[in-house]
Amino acid sequence: MEKNRANQPIGMFDSGVGGLTLLKSIKNLLPNERLIYLGDTARVPYGTKSPKVIRKFSLQIAGFLEKLGIKALVVACHTASSTALSDLKEKMTIPVIGVIEPAVKKAVNITKNKNIGIIGTRTTINSGSYQSLIQKIDPRISITTVAAPILVPLVEEGWLNKEATRMILREYLAPLKKQQVDTLILGCTHYPLLRHLFTEEMGQSVALVDTSTETAIYLKELLKEKSLLNNSTTSHDYSFYVSDDPEKFSKLAQLFLGEKLETVKSVSLEE
Amino acid sequence: MEKNRANQPIGMFDSGVGGLTLLKSIKNLLPNERLIYLGDTARVPYGTKSPKVIRKFSLQIAGFLEKLGIKALVVACHTASSTALSDLKEKMTIPVIGVIEPAVKKAVNITKNKNIGIIGTRTTINSGSYQSLIQKIDPRISITTVAAPILVPLVEEGWLNKEATRMILREYLAPLKKQQVDTLILGCTHYPLLRHLFTEEMGQSVALVDTSTETAIYLKELLKEKSLLNNSTTSHDYSFYVSDDPEKFSKLAQLFLGEKLETVKSVSLEE
Numbered sequence: 022m023e024k025n026r027a028n029q030p031i032g033m034f035d036s037g038v039g040g041l042t043l044l045k046s047i048k049n050l051l052p053n054e055r056l057i058y059l060g061d062t063a064r065v066p067y068g069t070k071s072p073k074v075i076r077k078f079s080l081q082i083a084g085f086l087e088k089l090g091i092k093a094l095v096v097a098c099h100t101a102s103s104t105a106l107s108d109l110k111e112k113m114t115i116p117v118i119g120v121i122e123p124a125v126k127k128a129v130n131i132t133k134n135k136n137i138g139i140i141g142t143r144t145t146i147n148s149g150s151y152q153s154l155i156q157k158i159d160p161r162i163s164i165t166t167v168a169a170p171i172l173v174p175l176v177e178e179g180w181l182n183k184e185a186t187r188m189i190l191r192e193y194l195a196p197l198k199k200q201q202v203d204t205l206i207l208g209c210t211h212y213p214l215l216r217h218l219f220t221e222e223m224g225q226s227v228a229l230v231d232t233s234t235e236t237a238i239y240l241k242e243l244l245k246e247k248s249l250l251n252n253s254t255t256s257h258d259y260s261f262y263v264s265d266d267p268e269k270f271s272k273l274a275q276l277f278l279g280e281k282l283e284t285v286k287s288v289s290l291e292e
Numbered sequence: 293m294e295k296n297r298a299n300q301p302i303g304m305f306d307s308g309v310g311g312l313t314l315l316k317s318i319k320n321l322l323p324n325e326r327l328i329y330l331g332d333t334a335r336v337p338y339g340t341k342s343p344k345v346i347r348k349f350s351l352q353i354a355g356f357l358e359k360l361g362i363k364a365l366v367v368a369c370h371t372a373s374s375t376a377l378s379d380l381k382e383k384m385t386i387p388v389i390g391v392i393e394p395a396v397k398k399a400v401n402i403t404k405n406k407n408i409g410i411i412g413t414r415t416t417i418n419s420g421s422y423q424s425l426i427q428k429i430d431p432r433i434s435i436t437t438v439a440a441p442i443l444v445p446l447v448e449e450g451w452l453n454k455e456a457t458r459m460i461l462r463e464y465l466a467p468l469k470k471q472q473v474d475t476l477i478l479g480c481t482h483y484p485l486l487r488h489l490f491t492e493e494m495g496q497s498v499a500l501v502d503t504s505t506e507t508a509i510y511l512k513e514l515l516k517e518k519s520l521l522n523n524s525t526t527s528h529d530y531s532f533y534v535s536d537d538p539e540k541f542s543k544l545a546q547l548f549l550g551e552k553l554e555t556v557k558s559v560s561l562e563e
Contacts, residue, residue, distance in 0.1 A: 062341070063335065063341060063345045063349075064334065064335045065340075069336075069448075070333070070334060070536050070537075071536050071537035071540065073536075073537065074334045074535070074536045074537070170445060170448075170449055171442075171445050171446065171449060171451075173445075174441060174442050174444075174445045175442065177340075177441075178441055178442060180442075184459065185456050185459045185460045185463070188455065188456045188459065189456045192456070264345070265341050265342050265344075265345045266341075266342035266344065266345070269342065291562035
């Protein structure tokens, strides 16, 4: 029985295409695992919407993935991780992990001046999820937060090197520079694509915490602990579902994954 | 019976808050009418999504409004008007109007050099709805189109006077200036809030067609023709529904309507 469960896929979801950065990290670290990815592209973005509606959407998606027989659920979306994680954990019998805790642990670990910055969507920042977890681990840490709603559309347009993008980012980062944070959590799946601009604006001495790698490590530990690691070297496969047009997702995936996805299936989440 | 029908409210919807500019125009031109406005804020924006999913959302909303006993349906959203209008007309027994036709008629009427520009969301531009209607009315007119996905988030952030906004707009408008259009259709509810920048960039000689006024006039003519004009001077009232947080909508409404809305009701459209 345990053996069978270990062979089941891991389910993961994001509001759209951004979570593919995490999929890439999981793929690299856990090459034997089967993965099912769902992007809620019909209702993207989540970052400007209310916690209540994000919880509703997250539970609908979890229900869909659960029916496909997943052994664990990874919430790749920072906004959903910030607002819906406890609801998902409560409702589901399988392990559920988000991206907040891995990122926070890393940031707390590497900060030297105990001065951490967080940049994310408005709903993520307003949820206080990053802030409260940092405070819980080390109350002496000073936290500066910035909500940066325009960055997601800029990335999705592929405007990664435009002067306007740099100008907007400079404005968002000003308070973080002023507070002299030495560690900055990139609290949204899209931001790693602007890493070059973040580094240029913040300077090489500021550590950028991209949650994908940390979350993949965290997932591996969890699966190991629960005896859910897939040891079969032949069973790995990847399925992709979206709630809007598969073709558009497949194209955008190139930006995040570096490859065009062959098969993306369309799904209706509202029924 | 006809008298009773005329006393029923007009239903209107938008993907979010932008359609309030049209509501304002209707309110001014038709002060006796009762209005029900629905903003699909849980699934906003529409402009980056596929025609298929927008048709589905539009039909769900129309079904909801129909149950409230509306006498006519106004599609305030340009993306929904571009992609879902014929489906809505087919499914509904009441008159349905969108924003495309009124805008096109105005633009065709005022262009002198027969050189019209259209700026809108990607889905609106890709639908070809503006273009095909212009061609139908006057095939000699030359059309230049621009899809401008970043403008909606910039407006919703209230970045109406930022240098970055001006820089982005300048880039979007460059092909329209190059083609020397003398008339520009503002093909999205949000753009009139950037009218000052449009005028600065395009110059005073380019006529900007804001669809709200034209659509309100069109609606009045239609109601008159169908004997559906409300002649009661006491019955006018306005109801607002949203699919996400009423509070956030109410605040954003200030930007578009110049006033905070008192009562906004929450509705679930997916059931």
